[in-house]
Amino acid sequence: MSAAHTSPRGRPAARRFSRARFEERLFGVLRWVVIAFLAVITLAPFSYMLLLSVKPIDALLLDPGRLWVSAEDFTLSTYREVLKPTSEGGQGFVHMLANSALVSLGAVVLTLLAAIPGAYAVSRLKFFGGRQVSALFLAVYLFPATLLAVPLFVMFAKMGLQGSLVGLAIVYIAQTVPVSIYMMKNYFVTIPYSIEEAAALDGCSRLQTVRKVILPLAAPSLMATGLYVFMIAWNEFLFALLFLAAQPDKWTVSLGLQQLAGGIEVSKTVLMAGSVVLTIPVVLLFFAAERLLTEGLTSGADKS
Amino acid sequence: MSTTSPTPPGAAAARSPQRPPTDDGRTGPGGPPKRRRPPTGAARENRAGLAFVTPTFLVVLVVVVLPILWTVLLAFQHARLVDIQGMSLFGDWTLDNVTGVFTSPGFWASLWTTLLYTIGATAGSVVLGLVAALALRRPFRGRGLLRGSMLLPYVAPVVAVAFVWEIALSPQFGIVNEWGGTLLGWDDPIAFLSTRSFDVSLLGLHFDIPLALLTVVAFETWRYFPFAFLFLLARLQAVPDGLEEAAKVDGATHTQRFRYVLLPQLMPVIALLCVLRFIMTFNKFDDVYLLTGGGSGTDVVAVRVYDFLTARFDVGAAAAQALVLAAFLTVLLGVYFTFFAKKVQEEA
Incomplete structure (x- = not known):
C-alpha cells in the first residue's frame, strides 16, 4: 500500500x-x-x-x-x-410503564395514520400545490416545541384534556409527523411505478393499490417509522411535564422518574434503577431494529 | 377519504405516454382511441393527490399550524390561565407582553446564554460526529458493535441520561470528583452543575470559566454527536473510492486528502447538520431543565418560557417569550441563508 x-x-x-x-x-x-x-x-x-x-x-x-x-x-x-405499586410502598413504575406504553403506541398508530396518505401523495402524485405542501411538512420540523407548548397547554386546559393520555398522544403527532413523512416518502419513491401500474391494470383502485400493494412493500419503512415515533414518544419529557404533572396516576416513566428525583428523599441507587427501567425498553427496541432505523433516517443523506 | 378518490384503474397507467390508452369500457376494443386521455389522467392524478394529502394536511394544520398562530395572538393579549376560559379569541390587544419581554430583568443575558449554549453544542456535536465518522470509516473488528453502542446517547431517554450525569458529576458521591481527587489531585470536589463561574489559573493567568454552562454544552454534545455521526458516516461511505485513490497516487497526505477531497464532499451535509442542530438546540428545554433547572448561568430562554407558563401562569408573557425566541432564530437563519448558504453550495 x-x-x-x-x-x-x-x-x-x-x-x-x-x-x-x-x-x-x-x-x-x-x-x-x-x-x-x-x-x-x-x-x-x-x-x-x-x-x-x-x-x-x-x-x-x-x-x-x-x-x-x-x-x-x-x-x-x-x-x-421502583417497581412495587405505590400502595405497597414502592414507586409504582409498573403502572407508569403501562402509561408510557399506551401513549407511545397510541402515538405510533395516530402518526402513521396521519402521515401515510400525505407521504404517498407527496412521493407519487403530481397535484396542485404539491411542492408547497411538501415544503410545509418539512418546515413543521423546524417549528420550535416551545412555540407549541403554550397554546397546547391552554387549549388542553380549556378542553379538559389536561391530564389525559390521549391528549398527550395527539401532541406527539405534532412532534413526529414531519420526520415520519420524510422517512416514508424516501422509501415510497424507491418502489417502482410498474408495480403500481400492474395493480391498476388488474383493476385496483388507487386506494386499493396503496393498501394491498404499496403498504406491504413498504413494511420495512413503516416499521422503522413506527419505531422512531415510539422512541420519541417514550423519551419525551416537556409535554408530559406540562400536561400530566398534576396527576400522578397518569405519569409516564420519564415524568415519574423526574418527579421521583425532585420529590421526597429517595436514594440515588433507586433513582438509577428507575433510569435502567426507563432505558431498557428503548434500547432493546433500538438494537432489535438498528439497521432498519439508521437506514430509514439517513436514506437520502448520501444524495444531498 | 375513500369517497373522494374514485380513481379508475387507468389513472396510473396514463402516466407513461407510450402505453396504449387503457380506458377500459369507455373506448371499446374496436373504437378509435380518442386523444383526450392525457389531460384527464393528469386531472385525475391531481384529484387523487389532493385527496391523499388532505388528511395529513388537516392533521398538521390542527396540531401544529393553528396552535402556532394562536401563540402569536396570545402574545399580544392580556392572558392569564385563570381567565382564559371566558376569553374570546380576539380582543384585549396589548403590546405589554412583548415590551415586557425586552425589559424584563435578565432577558438579554438569557438570550446571550442561549446563543452561547447553542453555538457550543452545535459545533461540539458536529465536530465530534465528524471525528467519529472518520475513525469508524474503515472496517475493523467490532465496528458494528461500536457503531450501535455509539448511538446509545441519542436513543436513550433524556431523563435517564441526565440523572446519570448528575450523579456522576455530584460533588458528594460522584465518580468524576472521586477520581479527580485521587488521580488528578483536585483539592476540592467541583460542583460542575451549580458553579456559575469557576476560577482557573493557568501559567499565572486567572480565568473565570462558566462551568455549569460548559457542562451543559458537553452534555448536549455528547447526546447529539451520534446524530451527526450517523449522517456523516452515510455520506462518507458514498464518496467514490476513486477520488481518494487518485489523490493518494498524486502523493496527497492524510490531512491533504481530508481537506481537499473529503471535506468538500461532506460540506453540504455538515452545513445541513449545523442548521438542524442549531435550530433544535436553540429551542432545547429538557436537557438544561433536567441538569441545572436553569440555574448557575444556564438560564436559556426555553426554560424561562416554561417558568412563565407554569410558575406564574402568565400565558401572554410566555407566548411573547416563545415568539421573540422564534423571531431571533428566524433572523439568524435568514442571515445564514442570505450570506453563507450560497457559498457552501458553490464550494461543494
Whole structure:
C-alpha cells in the first residue's frame, strides 16, 4: 500500500514522502485512540447506571469511586422498590410503564395514520400545490416545541384534556409527523411505478393499490417509522411535564422518574434503577431494529 | 377519504405516454382511441393527490399550524390561565407582553446564554460526529458493535441520561470528583452543575470559566454527536473510492486528502447538520431543565418560557417569550441563508 506513495512524479517527493509516512503512522495511532475514547464515553455512563442500580446506597457513599460491586453488596431491592405499586410502598413504575406504553403506541398508530396518505401523495402524485405542501411538512420540523407548548397547554386546559393520555398522544403527532413523512416518502419513491401500474391494470383502485400493494412493500419503512415515533414518544419529557404533572396516576416513566428525583428523599441507587427501567425498553427496541432505523433516517443523506 | 378518490384503474397507467390508452369500457376494443386521455389522467392524478394529502394536511394544520398562530395572538393579549376560559379569541390587544419581554430583568443575558449554549453544542456535536465518522470509516473488528453502542446517547431517554450525569458529576458521591481527587489531585470536589463561574489559573493567568454552562454544552454534545455521526458516516461511505485513490497516487497526505477531497464532499451535509442542530438546540428545554433547572448561568430562554407558563401562569408573557425566541432564530437563519448558504453550495 505504501508503495503507492513513491509518487509517480518522482523526485521532489522525498520530503513529502516522509510527511506522508509520518501522517500515516500518526493517524493510524490516533484512529485507535479516538475509537477507544468513543467507546468509553458512550458505554461508561450506561455501565455506571447499571452498576449503581444494583448497589446499596451505603456502599456508594462509602466508596464512590469503586467500579465494581462486591458479591455481598449486590442487591436487587432497588428494582423491587421502583417497581412495587405505590400502595405497597414502592414507586409504582409498573403502572407508569403501562402509561408510557399506551401513549407511545397510541402515538405510533395516530402518526402513521396521519402521515401515510400525505407521504404517498407527496412521493407519487403530481397535484396542485404539491411542492408547497411538501415544503410545509418539512418546515413543521423546524417549528420550535416551545412555540407549541403554550397554546397546547391552554387549549388542553380549556378542553379538559389536561391530564389525559390521549391528549398527550395527539401532541406527539405534532412532534413526529414531519420526520415520519420524510422517512416514508424516501422509501415510497424507491418502489417502482410498474408495480403500481400492474395493480391498476388488474383493476385496483388507487386506494386499493396503496393498501394491498404499496403498504406491504413498504413494511420495512413503516416499521422503522413506527419505531422512531415510539422512541420519541417514550423519551419525551416537556409535554408530559406540562400536561400530566398534576396527576400522578397518569405519569409516564420519564415524568415519574423526574418527579421521583425532585420529590421526597429517595436514594440515588433507586433513582438509577428507575433510569435502567426507563432505558431498557428503548434500547432493546433500538438494537432489535438498528439497521432498519439508521437506514430509514439517513436514506437520502448520501444524495444531498 | 375513500369517497373522494374514485380513481379508475387507468389513472396510473396514463402516466407513461407510450402505453396504449387503457380506458377500459369507455373506448371499446374496436373504437378509435380518442386523444383526450392525457389531460384527464393528469386531472385525475391531481384529484387523487389532493385527496391523499388532505388528511395529513388537516392533521398538521390542527396540531401544529393553528396552535402556532394562536401563540402569536396570545402574545399580544392580556392572558392569564385563570381567565382564559371566558376569553374570546380576539380582543384585549396589548403590546405589554412583548415590551415586557425586552425589559424584563435578565432577558438579554438569557438570550446571550442561549446563543452561547447553542453555538457550543452545535459545533461540539458536529465536530465530534465528524471525528467519529472518520475513525469508524474503515472496517475493523467490532465496528458494528461500536457503531450501535455509539448511538446509545441519542436513543436513550433524556431523563435517564441526565440523572446519570448528575450523579456522576455530584460533588458528594460522584465518580468524576472521586477520581479527580485521587488521580488528578483536585483539592476540592467541583460542583460542575451549580458553579456559575469557576476560577482557573493557568501559567499565572486567572480565568473565570462558566462551568455549569460548559457542562451543559458537553452534555448536549455528547447526546447529539451520534446524530451527526450517523449522517456523516452515510455520506462518507458514498464518496467514490476513486477520488481518494487518485489523490493518494498524486502523493496527497492524510490531512491533504481530508481537506481537499473529503471535506468538500461532506460540506453540504455538515452545513445541513449545523442548521438542524442549531435550530433544535436553540429551542432545547429538557436537557438544561433536567441538569441545572436553569440555574448557575444556564438560564436559556426555553426554560424561562416554561417558568412563565407554569410558575406564574402568565400565558401572554410566555407566548411573547416563545415568539421573540422564534423571531431571533428566524433572523439568524435568514442571515445564514442570505450570506453563507450560497457559498457552501458553490464550494461543494
